[in-house]
Amino acid sequence: MEQAILQAAAEELRESGYAGMTMDKVARRAATNKNTIYRRWPHRAALGVAAYRHLAKTKTPVPDTGTLRGDALELLRQANKTWSSPQGTILRDLLAATSDEPQLLNLLRDLAGDTSMDTAWLTLLSRAVARGEAPPEAVHPRVASLPMTLLRAEYALRGRPEVQDEILTELVDEVFLPLVRGRAR
Structure with missing residues (x-):
């Protein structure tokens, strides 16, 4: 469920931006209810940052060009x-x-x-x-x-x-x- 919520929040951020991302929209998209979201993230800001972290979880490869x-x-x-x-x-x-x-x-x-x-x-x-x-x-x-x-x-x-x-x-x-x-x- 956590992954579904993070994915739904990330999609909302992409489509609506942070200003347009609401707990209601994320809950609908994740096929859950707001209480489930609030148990994991106490407010919209926490969910927004967690969704961004979910998107950005790939590590940056450290280049080695020789200089x-x-x-x-x-x-x-x-x-x-x-x-x-x-x-x-x-x-x-x-x-x-x-x-x-x-x-x-x-x-x-x-x-x-x-x-x-x-x-x-x-x-x-x-x-x-x-x-x-x-x-x-x-x-x-x-x-x-x-x-x-x-x-x-x-x-x-x-x-x-x-x-x-x-x-x-x-x-x-x-x-x-x-x-x-x-x-x-």
């Missing part, structure tokens, strides 16, 4: 592809709704904390250290989170439906790599 620059560009391109997809539209829709629903923001923060993306960036940095491309000090959570923070800013602050490859290259070449290389003390 930090190549790996960083490939990982940003993968993230950009996800953020510009229907799944990314759902996440952006959830983020936009946080101003009206504070509990949604807290749930999304929790979701961001259990993502494999930071681990992928830390892996790239560790490989770069092993190859002699970066100092050991570069393997730091703040450094690892910067490329994704910059990509999210392109979507959120600039309202882009997709970030152009030239911008991804600029983020890597002009911000990320200089930061990584400058971490030596």
Whole structure:
């Protein structure tokens, strides 16, 4: 039943967006009742984030091109592809709704904390250290989170439906790599 509810909620998010997703619609689509949903998810925000997590459960493969620059560009391109997809539209829709629903923001923060993306960036940095491309000090959570923070800013602050490859290259070449290389003390 849980999988049916998550699938129904994910379909509602795709079709109606977070604003249009109601517990009634999800219950009808999942062929259950609202009480069954509320036993698992106390409110719409919790169900919305759980449905997004259900959609996004695939792990991001960590590229290994042989260079930090190549790996960083490939990982940003993968993230950009996800953020510009229907799944990314759902996440952006959830983020936009946080101003009206504070509990949604807290749930999304929790979701961001259990993502494999930071681990992928830390892996790239560790490989770069092993190859002699970066100092050991570069393997730091703040450094690892910067490329994704910059990509999210392109979507959120600039309202882009997709970030152009030239911008991804600029983020890597002009911000990320200089930061990584400058971490030596």
